[in-house]
Amino acid sequence: MQNQEQLQSQPMNHSQILALRGLRFPAIALKGLRTAGIYCQPAVSIEHQHLAGRYVLRGVESGGAIADLGAYCGFVDEDGGAMSWLQRVDCIAVNGVHGLVVSAGFVRLQMLRVQRTYDLLITRHLLGNMEERKRPRLESSILFYGRRGTLEMDLASKDAEFRGTVSPVFYSRGGEPAGLPAQFQDAVLRITTAASCVGCRHCHLLQPGAVASGSVVPEMEKFLP
Numbered sequence: 001m002q003n004q005e006q007l008q009s010q011p012m013n014h015s016q017i018l019a020l021r022g023l024r025f026p027a028i029a030l031k032g033l034r035t036a037g038i039y040c041q042p043a044v045s046i047e048h049q050h051l052a053g054r055y056v057l058r059g060v061e062s063g064g065a066i067a068d069l070g071a072y073c074g075f076v077d078e079d080g081g082a083m084s085w086l087q088r089v090d091c092i093a094v095n096g097v098h099g100l101v102v103s104a105g106f107v108r109l110q111m112l113r114v115q116r117t118y119d120l121l122i123t124r125h126l127l128g129n130m131e132e133r134k135r136p137r138l139e140s141s142i143l144f145y146g147r148r149g150t151l152e153m154d155l156a157s158k159d160a161e162f163r164g165t166v167s168p169v170f171y172s173r174g175g176e177p178a179g180l181p182a183q184f185q186d187a188v189l190r191i192t193t194a195a196s197c198v199g200c201r202h203c204h205l206l207q208p209g210a211v212a213s214g215s216v217v218p219e220m221e222k223f224l225p
Contacts, residue, residue, distance in 0.1 A: 019140040040071040064095025064200030070113040072194040074205030080183035084209020113195040118149040118168040146170030155196035163193040
């Protein structure tokens with residue numbers, strides 16, 4: 001696990017970049033996403049709640065799909081359970097920002113789909129050094145990274161009825177099945193659906209939840225010392 005101070009003091013390797021910033025798309029994929037109007041924002045930021053006098057992490061659930069291309073980023077708690085959004089976002093354009101979440105920690109899932117081939121990154125993000133009265137560190141680590149996973153179904157069209165029941169199969173470089181962490185199986189099913197949701201306008205991982213002003217976000221209680 002790497003924190004911000006460590007990352008700033010030395011060059012980041014590929015794994016550290018993935019853990020902090022999310023999937024790195026090749027130029028042709030970025031061009032395809034821009035052309036398709038798919039906006040996926042994996043960045044995680046540290047924010048300060050002035051009234052409550054504490055720091056939180058902020059994430060943005062975003063993304064969507066067209067027929068042959070999809071990208072999505074969403075968040076769950078450390079046990080793979082659904083988190084409540086702080087705010088749902090409705091936009092005129094589709095395949096963009098859908099909701100915001102704040103917490104002392106969460107797990108980010110990011111997926112890229114090119115037809116029936118998928119990349120999946122699952123990363124854990126926590127606020128470190130919470131006990132001291134100064135800006136905390138962002139600690140990020142990779143829980144799962146699967147490349148070129150395969151799902152021989154067209155969930156964006158003719159096989160849409162199977163959404164929520166199937167996910168890609170990933171293999172190691174040696175050809176062995178790469179098992180997903182058990183607690184994130186349901187979240188992977190949901191983000192697989194999201195990466196095939198053509199013209200997406202809604203959250204697939206975050207869910208509704210009322211939070212009183214100034215109170216601790218329920219999901220934060222698991223991460224607070």
